[in-house]
Amino acid sequence: MFQSIIESINRIVSPPAEQLSLLIERLSIRQVPKDGFLIREAQTCSSVYFINQGYFRHFNVNEAGEESTIDLYVHNEWMLEYKSFVSQQPSQNCIQATTDSEVLALHARDIHDLARISERFFRLMMILEMGMRSQEFQQNRLTPEEKYQKLLSTRPELLQHFPLKHIASYMGMTPETLSRIRKKISL
Amino acid sequence: MFQSIIESINRIVSPPAEQLSLLIERLSIRQVPKDGFLIREAQTCSSVYFINQGYFRHFNVNEAGEESTIDLYVHNEWMLEYKSFVSQQPSQNCIQATTDSEVLALHARDIHDLARISERFFRLMMILEMGMRSQEFQQNRLTPEEKYQKLLSTRPELLQHFPLKHIASYMGMTPETLSRIRKKISL
DNA sequence: CGCATTTCTTGATTTTCGTCAAGGCTGAAA
DNA sequence: TTTCAGCCTTGACGAAAATCAAGAAATGCG
Numbered sequence: 001m002f003q004s005i006i007e008s009i010n011r012i013v014s015p016p017a018e019q020l021s022l023l024i025e026r027l028s029i030r031q032v033p034k035d036g037f038l039i040r041e042a043q044t045c046s047s048v049y050f051i052n053q054g055y056f057r058h059f060n061v062n063e064a065g066e067e068s069t070i071d072l073y074v075h076n077e078w079m080l081e082y083k084s085f086v087s088q089q090p091s092q093n094c095i096q097a098t099t100d101s102e103v104l105a106l107h108a109r110d111i112h113d114l115a116r117i118s119e120r121f122f123r124l125m126m127i128l129e130m131g132m133r134s135q136e137f138q139q140n141r142l143t144p145e146e147k148y149q150k151l152l153s154t155r156p157e158l159l160q161h162f163p164l165k166h167i168a169s170y171m172g173m174t175p176e177t178l179s180r181i182r183k184k185i186s187l
Numbered sequence: 188m189f190q191s192i193i194e195s196i197n198r199i200v201s202p203p204a205e206q207l208s209l210l211i212e213r214l215s216i217r218q219v220p221k222d223g224f225l226i227r228e229a230q231t232c233s234s235v236y237f238i239n240q241g242y243f244r245h246f247n248v249n250e251a252g253e254e255s256t257i258d259l260y261v262h263n264e265w266m267l268e269y270k271s272f273v274s275q276q277p278s279q280n281c282i283q284a285t286t287d288s289e290v291l292a293l294h295a296r297d298i299h300d301l302a303r304i305s306e307r308f309f310r311l312m313m314i315l316e317m318g319m320r321s322q323e324f325q326q327n328r329l330t331p332e333e334k335y336q337k338l339l340s341t342r343p344e345l346l347q348h349f350p351l352k353h354i355a356s357y358m359g360m361t362p363e364t365l366s367r368i369r370k371k372i373s374l
Numbered sequence: 375c376g377c378a379t380t381t382c383t384t385g386a387t388t389t390t391c392g393t394c395a396a397g398g399c400t401g402a403a404a
Numbered sequence: 405t406t407t408c409a410g411c412c413t414t415g416a417c418g419a420a421a422a423t424c425a426a427g428a429a430a431t432g433c434g
Contacts, residue, residue: 068328086310086313086314087314112306112309115302115303115309116303119299122299122302123273125313126273126312127273127274141255141359143420144420144421163380163381163382164381164382165380165381165382172328173421173422174421174422174423175381175382175383176382176383176384176421176422176423177420177421177422178382179382179383180383180384180421182383183383183384330390331390350410350411350412351411351412352410352411352412360391360392361391361392361393362411362412362413363391363392363393363412363413363414364390364391364392365412366412366413366414367391367413367414369413370413370414376433376434377432377433377434378431378432378433378434379430379431379432379433380429380430380431380432381428381429381430381431382427382428382429382430383426383427383428383429384425384426384427384428385424385425385426385427386423386424386425387422387423387424387425388421388422388423388424389420389421389422390419390420390421391418391419391420391421392417392418392419392420393416393417393418394415394416394417394418395414395415395416395417396413396414396415397412397413397414398411398412398413398414399410399411399412399413400409400410400411401408401409401410401411402408402409402410403406403407403408403409404405404406404407404408
């Protein structure tokens with residue numbers, strides 16, 4: 001149950017065992033069915049989540065009803081709706097499971113308690129928060145093909161677990177454009 | 188000297204006076220001449236900054252030597268090179284003053300001490316960190332004209348203090364495109 | 375298994391924006 | 405004052421990607 005999250009935390013900040021167990025005992029488990037929402041629009045996100053099993057899509061719906069994908073997550077990754085989490089205001093975005101999933105939740109109040117105990121947990125929090133920001137595709141002004149090459153080298157696992165239309169949206173291009181890039185590269 | 192930062196902190200988290208003075212006494216003052224660098228490439232950012240006077244540009248230089256503007260800051264705003272700050276790794280980006288400027292610096296070590304004392308400071312830290320992430324123009328998949336309208340409604344002061352070429356770069360478009368949008372809107 | 379729905383691909387067309395080039399404006403320095 | 409450099413604007417052009425449309429492939433479901 002907690003094996004994966006322990007490994008993840010140890011990779012990031014390697015806290016002493018007694019500190020780590022303080023964190024583990026604060027975790028709560030939540031099952032999310034396929035297409036279920038972990039965060040809905042207008043809900044406030046007050047936990048960070050670690051994915052034990054499953055896949056999630058983090059997206060925004062604009063006035064016209066068009067969805068744009070903010071991020072995609074696979075098992076053993078951390079996840080949060082950072083804007084809502086930090087501001088404690090209702091989220092404008094959603095996080096939805098794309099398969100039956102299981103997450104571990106750590107509440108903001110517990111995070112603060114832990115950060116008070118340990119500078120390592122303080123750093124963990126900041127690093128998780130930062131990791132969530134890495135929409136690196138929009139930055140850097142890359143061409144669609146460069147974005148795809150970057151995805152191939154940094155997060156190839158996404159291609160195994162999400163439909164191409166979501167991948168395309170995540171990279172900020174249309175499915176048609178992605179399809180043409182893939183054809184071109186495979187030649 | 189500390190009037191503006193006190194007002195800013197009170198707007199954000201309103202700490203008790205005795206906590207606030209703990210923070211104030213940790214601040215250090217730094218003068219930066221026009222075109223001087225607050226953060227250079229390969230330097231590590233270990234403070235957050237509050238701008239007492241002046242204007243700053245936060246940008247990245249790619250392999251080809253092209254600059255892309257990450258953010259623009261005016262007086263009474265907070266500023267940090269978040270990626271370097273959180274990871275404590277050398278920065279790939281620069282922060283440069285565009286006029287003679289004065290900033291107040293708060294060191295990471297002091298921030299952690301303060302966060303331990305007070306949940307309010309913990310929240311302050313997270314909020315500052317989040318503010319720095321708001322490259323909202325690249326997200327949301329806006330057209331250049333929508334980006335400009337958004338800038339007009341959210342940060343019109345930037346137009347008074349920075350050349351249009353930097354504004355254009357900040358919004359991810361060429362100066363020519365910005366010029367045409369401005370002409371069109373003024374008709 | 376067969377049907378319906380969604381996803382993916384492909385082609386034709388249009389739009390948008392970047393690039394290139396030229397000229398005007400402004401402010402600083404000689 | 406003149407000169408120069410940097411900034412901004414404008415026009416012409418082209419490349420790239422979006423859109424539109426149709427059909428193929430895959431997936432889910434009764």
